[in-house]
Amino acid sequence: MSYLVVIPRVKVENANAISGLTYGFPAISHFLGFTHALSRKIQPDHGLRFTGCGVVCHQHQIQAHRASQWSDYSFALTRNPLTKEAKTAAFNEEGRMHMTVTLFIECQGVIANGDTGARDLALLLQTLYPTQRLAGGTIVSAEMPRILALPENETGLAALTRREMYRALPGFALVDRTDYLTDHWKQRQQQDPNAEMIDAWLDFSVLKMQAAPIDESRQPEHGDAAIWSVVAKPERGYLVPLVTGYGAISPVYSPDEVDKSRDPTMPFCFVESVYGVGEWRSPHRVKDIHQLFWRYQYQDGHYLCRHAEKIEESDLTMYLD
Template sequence: MSQYLLLKKISVQNANAIAGLTYGFPAITNFLGFAHALSRKFPETLAVNLGGLAVISHKNTVHARQPKGWGDYVFALSRNPLTHQGKTAPINEEGRMHMQVSLLIEVNGLISGDTETKEQLIEYVKQNVPELRLAGGQITHIESIELTPLNEEQKTLRKLMPGFALIDRSDYLSEHFQQHKAINDNVCLFDAWCDFAQLKFKAEKITSEDEQETEALESVNQKANWHYVAKPQSGYLVPINTGYCAISPIYEAGEVSNVRDSTVPTVFAESAYSVGEWKSLHNIKNIEITLWRYEHQYPWYVAKTIPFEDEIIEPDSSEAMPY
Protein backbone atom coordinates (compact mmCIF):
# COMPACT_ATOMS: atom_id res chain seq x y z
CA MET A 1 0.00 0.00 0.00
CA SER A 2 1.54 3.29 -1.12
CA GLN A 3 1.41 6.66 0.53
CA TYR A 4 0.63 9.81 -1.42
CA LEU A 5 1.59 13.45 -1.27
CA LEU A 6 -1.55 15.53 -1.70
CA LEU A 7 -1.33 19.03 -3.14
CA LYS A 8 -4.93 20.10 -2.76
CA LYS A 9 -6.53 22.74 -4.99
CA ILE A 10 -3.54 24.36 -6.65
CA SER A 11 -4.57 27.64 -8.28
CA VAL A 12 -2.57 28.30 -11.45
CA GLN A 13 -2.74 31.36 -13.67
CA ASN A 14 -1.74 31.58 -17.34
CA ALA A 15 -1.08 27.86 -17.77
CA ASN A 16 -0.51 26.53 -21.28
CA ALA A 17 -3.84 25.48 -22.81
CA ILE A 18 -2.34 24.08 -26.04
CA ALA A 19 -0.83 20.59 -26.16
CA GLY A 20 0.26 19.84 -29.71
CA LEU A 21 -2.86 19.20 -31.78
CA THR A 22 -5.15 19.49 -28.75
CA TYR A 23 -6.24 22.38 -26.55
CA GLY A 24 -8.31 23.01 -23.45
CA PHE A 25 -6.06 21.38 -20.84
CA PRO A 26 -2.29 20.91 -20.45
CA ALA A 27 -0.66 17.67 -21.55
CA ILE A 28 -0.21 15.01 -18.87
CA THR A 29 3.57 15.34 -19.41
CA ASN A 30 3.39 18.82 -17.85
CA PHE A 31 2.25 17.36 -14.53
CA LEU A 32 4.70 14.45 -14.57
CA GLY A 33 7.46 16.94 -15.32
CA PHE A 34 6.33 19.06 -12.38
CA ALA A 35 6.62 16.09 -10.00
CA HIS A 36 10.05 15.24 -11.41
CA ALA A 37 11.27 18.82 -11.02
CA LEU A 38 9.99 18.87 -7.43
CA SER A 39 11.76 15.62 -6.53
CA ARG A 40 15.06 16.96 -7.91
CA LYS A 41 14.97 19.71 -5.29
CA PHE A 42 14.93 17.21 -2.41
CA PRO A 43 18.28 16.84 -0.60
CA GLU A 44 20.07 13.49 -0.64
CA THR A 45 19.46 13.16 3.09
CA LEU A 46 15.74 12.91 2.36
CA ALA A 47 15.72 9.32 1.08
CA VAL A 48 12.40 9.47 -0.77
CA ASN A 49 11.41 10.02 -4.38
CA LEU A 50 8.17 10.80 -6.19
CA GLY A 51 6.52 8.36 -8.59
CA GLY A 52 3.27 8.38 -10.53
CA LEU A 53 0.60 10.99 -10.02
CA ALA A 54 -3.12 11.58 -10.41
CA VAL A 55 -4.55 14.81 -11.86
CA ILE A 56 -7.91 16.02 -10.56
CA SER A 57 -9.44 19.09 -12.19
CA HIS A 58 -11.79 21.27 -10.14
CA LYS A 59 -12.28 24.18 -12.51
CA ASN A 60 -10.54 25.76 -15.49
CA THR A 61 -11.10 28.73 -17.76
CA VAL A 62 -9.50 28.97 -21.20
CA HIS A 63 -8.69 32.51 -22.30
CA ALA A 64 -10.87 32.60 -25.40
CA ARG A 65 -13.45 34.91 -26.94
CA GLN A 66 -15.91 35.19 -29.82
CA PRO A 67 -14.89 38.22 -31.92
CA LYS A 68 -18.37 38.67 -33.39
CA GLY A 69 -20.30 37.54 -30.34
CA TRP A 70 -21.14 34.27 -32.06
CA GLY A 71 -19.38 31.58 -34.08
CA ASP A 72 -15.94 30.14 -33.49
CA TYR A 73 -13.88 31.01 -30.43
CA VAL A 74 -10.34 32.36 -30.73
CA PHE A 75 -7.64 32.63 -28.09
CA ALA A 76 -7.42 35.95 -26.24
CA LEU A 77 -3.76 36.75 -26.77
CA SER A 78 -1.56 39.07 -24.75
CA ARG A 79 -0.60 42.47 -26.14
CA ASN A 80 3.18 42.51 -26.52
CA PRO A 81 5.36 45.66 -26.57
CA LEU A 82 5.87 47.36 -29.92
CA THR A 83 9.00 46.85 -31.96
CA HIS A 84 11.71 49.50 -32.43
CA GLN A 85 9.85 50.59 -35.57
CA GLY A 86 6.68 51.19 -33.56
CA LYS A 87 4.85 48.24 -35.12
CA THR A 88 3.03 45.34 -33.47
CA ALA A 89 5.45 42.49 -32.86
CA PRO A 90 4.59 39.24 -34.68
CA ILE A 91 3.65 36.51 -32.22
CA ASN A 92 2.66 32.89 -32.39
CA GLU A 93 -0.70 31.65 -31.17
CA GLU A 94 -0.34 31.16 -27.41
CA GLY A 95 -3.39 29.73 -25.66
CA ARG A 96 -3.54 30.34 -21.90
CA MET A 97 -5.90 29.31 -19.14
CA HIS A 98 -6.54 29.63 -15.43
CA MET A 99 -7.07 26.34 -13.64
CA GLN A 100 -7.51 24.79 -10.21
CA VAL A 101 -6.22 21.24 -9.90
CA SER A 102 -5.24 18.79 -7.20
CA LEU A 103 -2.29 16.42 -7.52
CA LEU A 104 -1.88 13.09 -5.77
CA ILE A 105 1.77 12.10 -6.07
CA GLU A 106 3.06 8.66 -5.15
CA VAL A 107 5.85 8.74 -2.53
CA ASN A 108 8.45 5.95 -2.69
CA GLY A 109 10.83 5.11 0.14
CA LEU A 110 8.71 6.52 2.96
CA ILE A 111 8.67 4.24 5.99
CA SER A 112 5.45 3.99 7.95
CA GLY A 113 5.79 5.65 11.34
CA ASP A 114 8.81 7.78 10.34
CA THR A 115 7.33 11.06 11.55
CA GLU A 116 10.56 13.05 11.18
CA THR A 117 10.96 12.21 7.48
CA LYS A 118 7.31 13.04 6.83
CA GLU A 119 7.67 16.45 8.45
CA GLN A 120 10.84 17.17 6.45
CA LEU A 121 9.12 16.15 3.23
CA ILE A 122 6.16 18.44 3.84
CA GLU A 123 8.48 21.32 4.71
CA TYR A 124 10.60 20.89 1.58
CA VAL A 125 7.49 20.75 -0.58
CA LYS A 126 6.09 23.92 0.97
CA GLN A 127 9.39 25.72 0.34
CA ASN A 128 9.92 24.59 -3.25
CA VAL A 129 6.48 24.38 -4.85
CA PRO A 130 5.95 28.18 -5.02
CA GLU A 131 9.23 28.45 -6.97
CA LEU A 132 8.06 26.05 -9.70
CA ARG A 133 5.77 26.54 -12.65
CA LEU A 134 2.96 24.14 -13.45
CA ALA A 135 2.25 23.72 -17.17
CA GLY A 136 4.02 27.04 -17.74
CA GLY A 137 1.71 28.89 -15.35
CA GLN A 138 2.34 30.61 -12.03
CA ILE A 139 1.14 28.91 -8.86
CA THR A 140 -0.75 31.54 -6.88
CA HIS A 141 -2.26 29.51 -4.05
CA ILE A 142 -2.40 26.00 -2.58
CA GLU A 143 -5.15 25.14 -0.14
CA SER A 144 -3.16 22.46 1.69
CA ILE A 145 -0.17 20.12 1.42
CA GLU A 146 -0.32 16.84 3.31
CA LEU A 147 0.51 13.15 3.26
CA THR A 148 -2.43 10.78 2.99
CA PRO A 149 -2.81 8.23 5.80
CA LEU A 150 -2.30 4.62 4.82
CA ASN A 151 -5.40 2.62 3.84
CA GLU A 152 -7.48 5.79 3.57
CA GLU A 153 -7.28 6.46 -0.17
CA GLN A 154 -11.04 6.43 -0.53
CA LYS A 155 -11.39 9.19 2.07
CA THR A 156 -8.75 11.18 0.21
CA LEU A 157 -10.72 10.98 -3.03
CA ARG A 158 -13.87 12.10 -1.23
CA LYS A 159 -12.01 15.13 0.14
CA LEU A 160 -11.27 16.23 -3.43
CA MET A 161 -14.88 16.28 -4.58
CA PRO A 162 -16.25 17.87 -6.65
CA GLY A 163 -13.61 17.04 -9.22
CA PHE A 164 -12.80 14.93 -12.26
CA ALA A 165 -9.78 12.65 -12.62
CA LEU A 166 -8.12 12.23 -16.02
CA ILE A 167 -7.75 8.55 -16.91
CA ASP A 168 -6.08 6.80 -19.85
CA ARG A 169 -8.45 5.32 -22.44
CA SER A 170 -6.00 4.10 -25.05
CA ASP A 171 -7.89 0.78 -24.98
CA TYR A 172 -10.86 2.54 -26.58
CA LEU A 173 -8.65 3.89 -29.34
CA SER A 174 -7.07 0.49 -30.00
CA GLU A 175 -10.45 -1.24 -30.11
CA HIS A 176 -11.95 1.37 -32.44
CA PHE A 177 -8.93 1.18 -34.76
CA GLN A 178 -9.25 -2.59 -35.06
CA GLN A 179 -12.91 -2.20 -36.00
CA HIS A 180 -11.96 0.28 -38.74
CA LYS A 181 -9.17 -2.03 -39.90
CA ALA A 182 -11.60 -4.91 -40.34
CA ILE A 183 -13.69 -2.79 -42.73
CA ASN A 184 -10.95 -0.91 -44.58
CA ASP A 185 -7.38 -2.16 -44.52
CA ASN A 186 -6.05 1.24 -45.67
CA VAL A 187 -7.33 3.12 -42.62
CA CYS A 188 -4.70 4.62 -40.29
CA LEU A 189 -4.67 5.15 -36.55
CA PHE A 190 -5.06 8.90 -37.02
CA ASP A 191 -8.47 8.34 -38.64
CA ALA A 192 -9.64 6.38 -35.60
CA TRP A 193 -8.28 9.06 -33.26
CA CYS A 194 -10.18 11.78 -35.14
CA ASP A 195 -13.45 10.01 -34.34
CA PHE A 196 -12.77 10.84 -30.69
CA ALA A 197 -11.40 14.34 -31.35
CA GLN A 198 -13.86 15.76 -33.87
CA LEU A 199 -17.44 16.99 -33.51
CA LYS A 200 -19.32 15.22 -36.28
CA PHE A 201 -22.76 15.58 -37.84
CA LYS A 202 -24.32 13.46 -40.57
CA ALA A 203 -26.87 14.60 -43.17
CA GLU A 204 -29.96 12.56 -43.92
CA LYS A 205 -31.97 13.49 -47.01
CA ILE A 206 -35.63 14.43 -46.66
CA THR A 207 -37.54 12.80 -49.53
CA SER A 208 -41.18 12.07 -50.19
CA GLU A 209 -42.97 10.27 -53.00
CA ASP A 210 -43.55 13.58 -54.83
CA GLU A 211 -39.91 14.60 -54.47
CA GLN A 212 -38.42 11.35 -55.70
CA GLU A 213 -39.01 12.23 -59.36
CA THR A 214 -37.26 15.60 -59.09
CA GLU A 215 -34.47 14.33 -56.88
CA ALA A 216 -32.43 13.17 -59.85
CA LEU A 217 -32.74 16.60 -61.51
CA GLU A 218 -32.06 18.70 -58.43
CA SER A 219 -28.68 17.86 -56.95
CA VAL A 220 -28.17 21.20 -55.21
CA ASN A 221 -29.87 22.78 -52.17
CA GLN A 222 -31.68 19.61 -51.18
CA LYS A 223 -33.29 19.58 -47.74
CA ALA A 224 -31.73 17.33 -45.12
CA ASN A 225 -31.87 16.49 -41.45
CA TRP A 226 -28.58 16.78 -39.61
CA HIS A 227 -27.88 14.30 -36.81
CA TYR A 228 -25.10 14.32 -34.24
CA VAL A 229 -22.68 11.39 -34.62
CA ALA A 230 -21.81 10.06 -31.18
CA LYS A 231 -18.26 9.14 -30.26
CA PRO A 232 -17.25 5.47 -30.53
CA GLN A 233 -17.65 4.99 -26.76
CA SER A 234 -19.69 6.68 -24.05
CA GLY A 235 -18.17 8.89 -21.39
CA TYR A 236 -16.46 12.28 -21.15
CA LEU A 237 -13.80 11.35 -23.72
CA VAL A 238 -11.15 13.82 -24.89
CA PRO A 239 -8.08 13.69 -27.16
CA ILE A 240 -4.91 14.08 -25.11
CA ASN A 241 -1.16 14.42 -25.53
CA THR A 242 0.51 11.56 -23.64
CA GLY A 243 4.20 11.65 -24.48
CA TYR A 244 6.63 11.24 -27.35
CA CYS A 245 7.59 8.93 -30.20
CA ALA A 246 11.15 8.82 -31.51
CA ILE A 247 11.57 9.62 -35.22
CA SER A 248 15.33 9.10 -35.38
CA PRO A 249 17.93 6.67 -34.05
CA ILE A 250 19.62 7.40 -30.73
CA TYR A 251 22.77 9.47 -31.25
CA GLU A 252 25.69 9.21 -28.86
CA ALA A 253 26.54 12.14 -26.58
CA GLY A 254 28.26 14.92 -28.51
CA GLU A 255 27.36 13.51 -31.92
CA VAL A 256 24.65 16.13 -32.54
CA SER A 257 25.72 19.76 -32.38
CA ASN A 258 23.86 22.66 -30.76
CA VAL A 259 21.83 20.51 -28.34
CA ARG A 260 20.93 21.67 -24.85
CA ASP A 261 23.00 19.02 -23.06
CA SER A 262 25.89 17.52 -25.02
CA THR A 263 26.75 15.04 -22.24
CA VAL A 264 23.75 12.75 -22.84
CA PRO A 265 22.52 10.82 -25.91
CA THR A 266 20.15 12.64 -28.27
CA VAL A 267 17.04 11.49 -30.14
CA PHE A 268 14.55 13.47 -32.22
CA ALA A 269 10.90 12.91 -31.34
CA GLU A 270 7.33 13.99 -32.10
CA SER A 271 4.35 14.24 -29.77
CA ALA A 272 2.23 11.15 -29.19
CA TYR A 273 -1.55 11.31 -28.77
CA SER A 274 -4.19 9.07 -27.28
CA VAL A 275 -7.67 9.25 -25.74
CA GLY A 276 -8.44 10.14 -22.13
CA GLU A 277 -11.57 10.21 -20.03
CA TRP A 278 -12.62 12.63 -17.31
CA LYS A 279 -14.12 10.50 -14.57
CA SER A 280 -16.00 11.91 -11.58
CA LEU A 281 -14.33 10.95 -8.31
CA HIS A 282 -17.49 9.41 -6.88
CA ASN A 283 -17.24 6.73 -9.61
CA ILE A 284 -13.72 5.66 -8.61
CA LYS A 285 -13.05 3.15 -5.86
CA ASN A 286 -9.31 2.47 -6.39
CA ILE A 287 -6.88 5.37 -6.42
CA GLU A 288 -4.30 3.30 -8.34
CA ILE A 289 -6.23 3.54 -11.62
CA THR A 290 -5.82 7.32 -11.67
CA LEU A 291 -2.00 7.28 -11.41
CA TRP A 292 -0.09 8.20 -14.57
CA ARG A 293 3.36 6.66 -15.06
CA TYR A 294 5.80 6.71 -17.96
CA GLU A 295 6.36 3.58 -20.03
CA HIS A 296 9.55 3.50 -22.09
CA GLN A 297 9.99 1.08 -24.97
CA TYR A 298 11.77 2.52 -27.98
CA PRO A 299 10.50 4.37 -29.95
CA TRP A 300 7.71 5.15 -27.45
CA TYR A 301 7.93 7.25 -24.30
CA VAL A 302 4.34 7.70 -23.18
CA ALA A 303 2.36 8.05 -19.96
CA LYS A 304 -0.36 5.55 -19.12
CA THR A 305 -2.58 4.44 -16.26
CA ILE A 306 -3.20 0.82 -15.36
CA PRO A 307 -6.20 -1.04 -16.84
CA PHE A 308 -9.27 -0.63 -14.71
CA GLU A 309 -12.20 -2.52 -16.22
CA ASP A 310 -13.26 -3.84 -12.82
CA GLU A 311 -12.22 -0.83 -10.77
CA ILE A 312 -14.82 1.75 -11.79
CA ILE A 313 -18.23 2.08 -10.15
CA GLU A 314 -20.49 2.61 -13.15
CA PRO A 315 -23.76 4.57 -12.77
CA ASP A 316 -26.96 2.58 -13.01
CA SER A 317 -28.06 4.52 -16.13
CA SER A 318 -25.80 3.39 -18.05
CA GLU A 319 -3.35 3.07 -27.87
CA ALA A 320 -1.16 6.11 -28.25
CA MET A 321 -0.40 7.40 -31.74
CA PRO A 322 2.36 9.64 -33.10
CA TYR A 323 1.62 12.76 -35.09
Protein backbone atom coordinates in the same frame (compact mmCIF):
# COMPACT_ATOMS: atom_id res chain seq x y z
CA MET B 1 6.63 1.24 1.09
CA SER B 2 4.18 3.40 -0.87
CA TYR B 3 2.74 6.75 0.11
CA LEU B 4 0.22 9.14 -1.35
CA VAL B 5 1.18 12.81 -1.51
CA VAL B 6 -1.85 15.05 -2.00
CA ILE B 7 -1.35 18.70 -2.98
CA PRO B 8 -4.85 20.21 -2.86
CA ARG B 9 -6.20 23.16 -4.79
CA VAL B 10 -3.10 24.28 -6.67
CA LYS B 11 -3.95 27.57 -8.39
CA VAL B 12 -1.94 28.17 -11.57
CA GLU B 13 -1.96 31.26 -13.78
CA ASN B 14 -0.99 31.38 -17.46
CA ALA B 15 -0.46 27.66 -17.92
CA ASN B 16 0.06 26.32 -21.43
CA ALA B 17 -3.32 25.44 -22.99
CA ILE B 18 -1.97 24.05 -26.30
CA SER B 19 -0.60 20.51 -26.60
CA GLY B 20 0.27 19.37 -30.10
CA LEU B 21 -2.94 19.37 -32.16
CA THR B 22 -5.15 19.71 -29.07
CA TYR B 23 -5.97 22.61 -26.80
CA GLY B 24 -7.99 23.26 -23.67
CA PHE B 25 -5.78 21.67 -20.99
CA PRO B 26 -2.04 21.04 -20.51
CA ALA B 27 -0.58 17.73 -21.65
CA ILE B 28 -0.24 15.12 -18.93
CA SER B 29 3.53 15.19 -19.52
CA HIS B 30 3.57 18.67 -17.91
CA PHE B 31 2.28 17.23 -14.64
CA LEU B 32 4.68 14.28 -14.73
CA GLY B 33 7.53 16.69 -15.42
CA PHE B 34 6.50 18.76 -12.40
CA THR B 35 6.41 15.58 -10.30
CA HIS B 36 9.81 14.45 -11.57
CA ALA B 37 11.35 17.84 -10.71
CA LEU B 38 10.03 17.58 -7.15
CA SER B 39 11.32 14.03 -6.90
CA ARG B 40 14.85 15.06 -7.88
CA LYS B 41 14.88 17.73 -5.17
CA ILE B 42 13.85 15.47 -2.30
CA GLN B 43 15.55 12.22 -3.32
CA PRO B 44 19.14 13.07 -2.22
CA ASP B 45 18.18 13.89 1.39
CA HIS B 46 15.09 11.72 1.93
CA GLY B 47 15.63 8.71 -0.35
CA LEU B 48 12.09 9.01 -1.75
CA ARG B 49 10.96 8.82 -5.37
CA PHE B 50 7.80 10.22 -6.93
CA THR B 51 6.80 7.65 -9.55
CA GLY B 52 3.35 8.75 -10.71
CA CYS B 53 0.88 11.60 -10.70
CA GLY B 54 -2.91 11.95 -10.89
CA VAL B 55 -4.79 15.14 -11.74
CA VAL B 56 -8.21 16.40 -10.67
CA CYS B 57 -9.25 19.71 -12.22
CA HIS B 58 -11.60 21.92 -10.19
CA GLN B 59 -11.65 25.08 -12.31
CA HIS B 60 -10.23 26.26 -15.62
CA GLN B 61 -10.40 29.44 -17.65
CA ILE B 62 -8.89 29.59 -21.14
CA GLN B 63 -7.61 33.03 -22.11
CA ALA B 64 -9.60 33.28 -25.32
CA HIS B 65 -12.45 35.31 -26.77
CA ARG B 66 -14.76 35.39 -29.79
CA ALA B 67 -16.51 38.26 -31.50
CA SER B 68 -19.94 36.62 -31.58
CA GLN B 69 -21.75 33.49 -30.48
CA TRP B 70 -21.02 31.71 -33.76
CA SER B 71 -17.47 32.87 -34.47
CA ASP B 72 -14.30 30.94 -33.69
CA TYR B 73 -12.39 31.45 -30.47
CA SER B 74 -9.11 33.37 -30.61
CA PHE B 75 -6.44 33.27 -27.94
CA ALA B 76 -5.74 36.48 -26.04
CA LEU B 77 -2.05 37.00 -26.81
CA THR B 78 0.63 39.48 -25.79
CA ARG B 79 3.89 40.61 -27.40
CA ASN B 80 6.33 41.23 -24.62
CA PRO B 81 9.11 41.98 -24.05
CA LEU B 82 9.99 44.35 -26.88
CA THR B 83 13.03 43.89 -29.06
CA LYS B 84 16.22 45.92 -28.75
CA GLU B 85 14.74 48.33 -31.29
CA ALA B 86 11.65 48.79 -29.08
CA LYS B 87 9.47 46.95 -31.59
CA THR B 88 7.06 44.10 -31.04
CA ALA B 89 8.76 40.76 -31.59
CA ALA B 90 7.42 38.00 -33.82
CA PHE B 91 5.96 35.13 -31.83
CA ASN B 92 4.33 31.76 -32.09
CA GLU B 93 0.76 31.47 -30.87
CA GLU B 94 0.78 30.42 -27.23
CA GLY B 95 -2.59 29.66 -25.67
CA ARG B 96 -2.76 30.33 -21.93
CA MET B 97 -5.20 29.35 -19.23
CA HIS B 98 -5.79 29.66 -15.49
CA MET B 99 -6.64 26.50 -13.60
CA THR B 100 -7.08 25.01 -10.14
CA VAL B 101 -6.04 21.37 -9.77
CA THR B 102 -5.39 18.81 -7.05
CA LEU B 103 -2.34 16.59 -7.58
CA PHE B 104 -2.17 13.01 -6.30
CA ILE B 105 1.47 11.88 -6.32
CA GLU B 106 2.64 8.30 -5.87
CA CYS B 107 5.67 8.12 -3.57
CA GLN B 108 8.03 5.14 -3.16
CA GLY B 109 10.44 4.76 -0.24
CA VAL B 110 10.42 4.94 3.54
CA ILE B 111 9.66 8.14 5.46
CA ALA B 112 11.73 8.21 8.65
CA ASN B 113 10.31 9.22 12.05
CA GLY B 114 6.70 8.30 11.26
CA ASP B 115 4.17 11.11 11.53
CA THR B 116 6.85 13.65 12.43
CA GLY B 117 8.79 12.82 9.28
CA ALA B 118 5.62 13.06 7.20
CA ARG B 119 4.88 16.54 8.59
CA ASP B 120 8.44 17.65 7.89
CA LEU B 121 8.18 16.37 4.32
CA ALA B 122 4.87 18.20 3.83
CA LEU B 123 6.45 21.44 5.08
CA LEU B 124 9.40 20.94 2.73
CA LEU B 125 7.13 20.34 -0.25
CA GLN B 126 5.14 23.46 0.63
CA THR B 127 8.33 25.48 0.22
CA LEU B 128 9.50 23.67 -2.94
CA TYR B 129 6.57 23.53 -5.34
CA PRO B 130 5.82 27.30 -5.42
CA THR B 131 9.34 27.79 -6.81
CA GLN B 132 8.54 25.61 -9.84
CA ARG B 133 6.43 26.14 -12.90
CA LEU B 134 3.49 23.88 -13.66
CA ALA B 135 2.72 23.54 -17.37
CA GLY B 136 4.65 26.78 -17.91
CA GLY B 137 2.35 28.64 -15.52
CA THR B 138 2.96 30.32 -12.20
CA ILE B 139 1.76 28.62 -9.02
CA VAL B 140 -0.14 31.30 -7.10
CA SER B 141 -1.28 29.29 -4.08
CA ALA B 142 -1.97 25.79 -2.80
CA GLU B 143 -3.17 24.18 0.38
CA MET B 144 -0.95 22.28 2.79
CA PRO B 145 0.15 18.91 1.32
CA ARG B 146 -0.99 15.68 2.96
CA ILE B 147 1.21 12.58 3.24
CA LEU B 148 -0.73 9.31 3.56
CA ALA B 149 0.46 5.72 3.67
CA LEU B 150 -1.09 3.60 0.93
CA PRO B 151 -2.72 0.52 2.52
CA GLU B 152 -1.75 -2.83 1.08
CA ASN B 153 -5.13 -4.48 1.74
CA GLU B 154 -8.11 -3.85 -0.51
CA THR B 155 -10.42 -2.71 2.28
CA GLY B 156 -8.06 -0.01 3.52
CA LEU B 157 -7.22 1.12 -0.01
CA ALA B 158 -10.92 1.41 -0.91
CA ALA B 159 -11.59 3.47 2.24
CA LEU B 160 -8.68 5.83 1.49
CA THR B 161 -9.76 6.21 -2.14
CA ARG B 162 -13.33 7.01 -1.18
CA ARG B 163 -12.26 9.58 1.41
CA GLU B 164 -9.78 11.38 -0.87
CA MET B 165 -12.04 11.33 -3.91
CA TYR B 166 -14.91 12.93 -2.01
CA ARG B 167 -12.48 15.57 -0.76
CA ALA B 168 -11.62 16.29 -4.40
CA LEU B 169 -15.21 17.19 -5.26
CA PRO B 170 -16.32 19.22 -7.15
CA GLY B 171 -13.98 18.44 -10.01
CA PHE B 172 -13.09 15.97 -12.73
CA ALA B 173 -10.24 13.45 -12.78
CA LEU B 174 -8.29 12.82 -15.98
CA VAL B 175 -7.88 9.09 -16.63
CA ASP B 176 -6.36 7.17 -19.53
CA ARG B 177 -8.77 5.56 -22.01
CA THR B 178 -6.36 4.72 -24.79
CA ASP B 179 -7.78 1.18 -24.65
CA TYR B 180 -10.90 2.64 -26.28
CA LEU B 181 -8.74 3.92 -29.14
CA THR B 182 -7.04 0.58 -29.68
CA ASP B 183 -10.34 -1.36 -29.65
CA HIS B 184 -12.03 1.10 -32.00
CA TRP B 185 -9.11 0.94 -34.43
CA LYS B 186 -9.36 -2.86 -34.57
CA GLN B 187 -13.10 -2.58 -35.27
CA ARG B 188 -12.47 -0.11 -38.09
CA GLN B 189 -9.86 -2.40 -39.61
CA GLN B 190 -12.43 -5.20 -39.77
CA GLN B 191 -14.62 -2.91 -41.88
CA ASP B 192 -11.76 -1.29 -43.81
CA PRO B 193 -8.32 -2.98 -43.79
CA ASN B 194 -6.74 0.33 -44.89
CA ALA B 195 -8.01 2.23 -41.84
CA GLU B 196 -5.19 3.86 -39.88
CA MET B 197 -4.89 4.78 -36.23
CA ILE B 198 -5.45 8.46 -37.03
CA ASP B 199 -8.86 7.60 -38.51
CA ALA B 200 -9.89 5.99 -35.24
CA TRP B 201 -8.45 8.91 -33.23
CA LEU B 202 -10.41 11.44 -35.28
CA ASP B 203 -13.63 9.60 -34.44
CA PHE B 204 -12.97 10.62 -30.83
CA SER B 205 -11.64 14.09 -31.65
CA VAL B 206 -13.77 15.83 -34.26
CA LEU B 207 -17.42 16.82 -34.42
CA LYS B 208 -19.16 14.76 -37.09
CA MET B 209 -22.64 15.34 -38.51
CA GLN B 210 -24.79 13.01 -40.59
CA ALA B 211 -27.86 13.73 -42.68
CA ALA B 212 -31.09 11.75 -42.86
CA PRO B 213 -33.63 12.46 -45.65
CA ILE B 214 -36.92 14.01 -44.60
CA ASP B 215 -38.86 12.04 -47.20
CA GLU B 216 -37.82 8.40 -46.80
CA SER B 217 -40.30 7.17 -49.39
CA ARG B 218 -37.97 7.99 -52.30
CA GLN B 219 -34.30 7.98 -53.14
CA PRO B 220 -32.70 11.25 -51.90
CA GLU B 221 -31.26 13.57 -54.54
CA HIS B 222 -28.78 16.43 -54.44
CA GLY B 223 -30.35 19.53 -52.91
CA ASP B 224 -33.09 17.73 -50.96
CA ALA B 225 -33.82 18.91 -47.43
CA ALA B 226 -32.41 16.73 -44.68
CA ILE B 227 -32.33 16.35 -40.92
CA TRP B 228 -28.83 16.75 -39.50
CA SER B 229 -27.72 15.09 -36.29
CA VAL B 230 -24.47 14.70 -34.37
CA VAL B 231 -22.63 11.39 -34.74
CA ALA B 232 -21.98 9.92 -31.28
CA LYS B 233 -18.43 9.05 -30.26
CA PRO B 234 -17.46 5.38 -30.37
CA GLU B 235 -17.69 5.05 -26.57
CA ARG B 236 -19.67 6.71 -23.81
CA GLY B 237 -18.17 9.20 -21.39
CA TYR B 238 -16.59 12.67 -21.36
CA LEU B 239 -13.86 11.61 -23.81
CA VAL B 240 -11.20 14.00 -25.06
CA PRO B 241 -8.12 13.75 -27.31
CA LEU B 242 -4.86 14.42 -25.54
CA VAL B 243 -1.10 14.20 -25.91
CA THR B 244 0.26 11.18 -24.04
CA GLY B 245 3.99 11.39 -24.78
CA TYR B 246 6.57 11.51 -27.55
CA GLY B 247 7.86 9.22 -30.28
CA ALA B 248 11.41 9.35 -31.63
CA ILE B 249 11.76 10.27 -35.34
CA SER B 250 15.56 10.42 -35.46
CA PRO B 251 18.56 8.62 -34.01
CA VAL B 252 20.02 9.83 -30.74
CA TYR B 253 22.75 12.37 -31.44
CA SER B 254 25.77 12.86 -29.21
CA PRO B 255 25.97 15.93 -26.95
CA ASP B 256 26.63 19.25 -28.69
CA GLU B 257 26.10 17.66 -32.13
CA VAL B 258 22.80 19.50 -32.76
CA ASP B 259 22.97 23.29 -32.76
CA LYS B 260 20.78 25.29 -30.38
CA SER B 261 19.68 22.29 -28.33
CA ARG B 262 18.42 23.13 -24.86
CA ASP B 263 21.19 21.28 -23.02
CA PRO B 264 24.38 20.81 -25.10
CA THR B 265 25.78 18.41 -22.48
CA MET B 266 23.04 15.80 -23.03
CA PRO B 267 22.29 13.50 -26.01
CA PHE B 268 19.61 14.85 -28.37
CA CYS B 269 16.77 13.24 -30.33
CA PHE B 270 14.00 14.70 -32.52
CA VAL B 271 10.50 13.56 -31.51
CA GLU B 272 6.83 13.89 -32.42
CA SER B 273 3.86 14.07 -30.12
CA VAL B 274 2.01 10.84 -29.34
CA TYR B 275 -1.78 11.12 -29.09
CA GLY B 276 -4.32 9.12 -27.17
CA VAL B 277 -7.75 9.40 -25.60
CA GLY B 278 -8.55 10.48 -22.06
CA GLU B 279 -11.71 10.67 -20.00
CA TRP B 280 -12.80 13.33 -17.54
CA ARG B 281 -14.41 11.32 -14.77
CA SER B 282 -16.08 12.49 -11.60
CA PRO B 283 -13.83 11.56 -8.63
CA HIS B 284 -16.65 9.74 -6.84
CA ARG B 285 -16.55 7.16 -9.67
CA VAL B 286 -12.88 6.36 -9.02
CA LYS B 287 -12.82 3.16 -6.93
CA ASP B 288 -9.03 2.67 -6.72
CA ILE B 289 -6.57 5.53 -6.25
CA HIS B 290 -4.15 3.73 -8.61
CA GLN B 291 -6.57 4.42 -11.48
CA LEU B 292 -5.47 8.08 -11.31
CA PHE B 293 -1.72 7.57 -11.52
CA TRP B 294 -0.05 8.39 -14.81
CA ARG B 295 3.48 7.01 -15.12
CA TYR B 296 6.31 7.33 -17.60
CA GLN B 297 6.92 4.28 -19.78
CA TYR B 298 9.63 3.82 -22.39
CA GLN B 299 9.64 1.28 -25.20
CA ASP B 300 11.31 1.29 -28.62
CA GLY B 301 11.88 5.04 -28.75
CA HIS B 302 8.47 5.95 -27.36
CA TYR B 303 8.17 7.94 -24.15
CA LEU B 304 4.57 7.45 -23.07
CA CYS B 305 2.46 8.57 -20.14
CA ARG B 306 0.14 5.71 -19.36
CA HIS B 307 -1.85 4.01 -16.64
CA ALA B 308 -1.32 0.45 -17.89
CA GLU B 309 1.55 -1.72 -16.70
CA LYS B 310 2.32 -2.85 -20.24
CA ILE B 311 2.19 -1.19 -23.65
CA GLU B 312 0.53 -3.14 -26.40
CA GLU B 313 2.34 -3.22 -29.74
CA SER B 314 -0.65 -1.55 -31.46
CA ASP B 315 -0.41 1.40 -29.07
CA LEU B 316 2.96 2.30 -30.53
CA THR B 317 1.34 3.56 -33.76
CA MET B 318 -0.54 6.42 -32.18
CA TYR B 319 1.88 9.13 -33.21
CA LEU B 320 0.87 11.02 -36.36
CA ASP B 321 3.32 10.98 -39.27
